[in-house]
Amino acid sequence: MRGRILKGIAGFYYVETIDLKVYECKAKGIFRKSGIKPIVGDNVEIEIIDEDNRQGNLTDILPRKNCLYRPPVANVDQAVILFAIVKPDPNYNLLDRFLIMMRQQNLPVIICFNKQDIATKEEQKELHDAYEKCGYKVLFVSVKEERGLDELKALLKGKTSTLAGPSGVGKSSLLNKLVPDADMQIGELSRKIDRGKNTTRHSELFYVKELSEGGEDTFIIDTPGFTSLELRDVAADELMGYYPEFEEFEPSCRFGGCSHIAEPDCGVKAALEAGKLSNVRYDNYRIIYKDLKNARPDYSKKKNSEK
Ligand code: GDP
Ligand code: ZN
Numbered sequence: 001m002r003g004r005i006l007k008g009i010a011g012f013y014y015v016e017t018i019d020l021k022v023y024e025c026k027a028k029g030i031f032r033k034s035g036i037k038p039i040v041g042d043n044v045e046i047e048i049i050d051e052d053n054r055q056g057n058l059t060d061i062l063p064r065k066n067c068l069y070r071p072p073v074a075n076v077d078q079a080v081i082l083f084a085i086v087k088p089d090p091n092y093n094l095l096d097r098f099l100i101m102m103r104q105q106n107l108p109v110i111i112c113f114n115k116q117d118i119a120t121k122e123e124q125k126e127l128h129d130a131y132e133k134c135g136y137k138v139l140f141v142s143v144k145e146e147r148g149l150d151e152l153k154a155l156l157k158g159k160t161s162t163l164a165g166p167s168g169v170g171k172s173s174l175l176n177k178l179v180p181d182a183d184m185q186i187g188e189l190s191r192k193i194d195r196g197k198n199t200t201r202h203s204e205l206f207y208v209k210e211l212s213e214g215g216e217d218t219f220i221i222d223t224p225g226f227t228s229l230e231l232r233d234v235a236a237d238e239l240m241g242y243y244p245e246f247e248e249f250e251p252s253c254r255f256g257g258c259s260h261i262a263e264p265d266c267g268v269k270a271a272l273e274a275g276k277l278s279n280v281r282y283d284n285y286r287i288i289y290k291d292l293k294n295a296r297p298d299y300s301k302k303k304n305s306e307k
Helices: 030-034 092-104 121-132 149-156 171-178 182-186 188-194 236-242 244-252 267-273 279-294 297-306
Strands: 002-009 012-017 022-026 043-050 055-061 067-069 072-074 078-084 109-114 137-140 160-164 204-207 219-222
Touching: 012 043, 012 055, 022 043, 030 055, 078 092, 078 149, 092 109, 092 236, 092 279, 109 121, 109 149, 121 137, 121 279, 137 149, 149 171, 160 171, 171 219, 236 244, 236 279, 244 267, 267 279
Parallel strands: 022 055, 078 109, 078 160, 109 137, 160 219
Antiparallel strands: 002 012, 002 043, 002 204, 012 022, 043 055, 067 072, 204 219
16 A cells, blocks of 8 residues: 655654555564665555554655655655744744755745734835845745735645744644644544644644645645754855855956955955845855854764754
């Protein structure tokens, strides 16, 4: 029987089969056989051991289209990053780090700013200008007042999207709108292990029925809220590559390989002064550049592998 991993907890994997039944599975031997650890989003084969109690074994992991390392999820088409326009104010540094991480993994990103109902036009314009210029799809929504959700849904339809964001931005509220039956999908099965539904320390994949009509299966992955992100495998000198809006001004830099930090006659800094680049983005660039320069590679690697 073919299925998809919704969630993995304490050695159990919750697999939804094509007829939308969920089985609690163990991954006996699969590790040894393939050397691959099953993760949320994996397409798998299971054998059913006990139909009444919905228990089975994972017997195979099908080839992955892709696999993200943070959060670890497989077979994803795009990432939706949710921030609030205000309350809480966006943590721009965190947003940029997330964008860098997703670009590293070649994943398209939709930036979704929530709480439009309590934000001013000016606040929205600033965000729009800063991020749309870098080639991202930027949406403004109010989950509370159900504004802008149709546009978001249209972008989600037929795809698997991983949904991320810091806490307090409205992620649970959004998920409730998209998956009103979220509690039921895994429901009783994992409750005995997971305890307390609101401790989202694990990623979980949901089938979005409303958007799956016409055979366009739509999934959304809820991921744990984060407060910081450590970048992996990015060298300070490569950072500019993650700021695509700098590119058109780089030919004006006097020095080849200009870092746009302290060099004289820098095209990027000139563009910034002329108001052609976003201060927010440039400030982040400078902060992250310095962080990367100061990072002790061995140390940061060790920290990452703990996660
Ligand atoms: P999470 O921590 O990201 O899961 O955020 P929640 O969904 O728990 O929402 C955090 C707070 O923001 C709650 O008090 C929500 O009622 C509120 N909230 C969510 N969406 C909106 C919105 O569109 N507008 C406003 N004004 N408040 C919202
Ligand atoms: Zn420069």
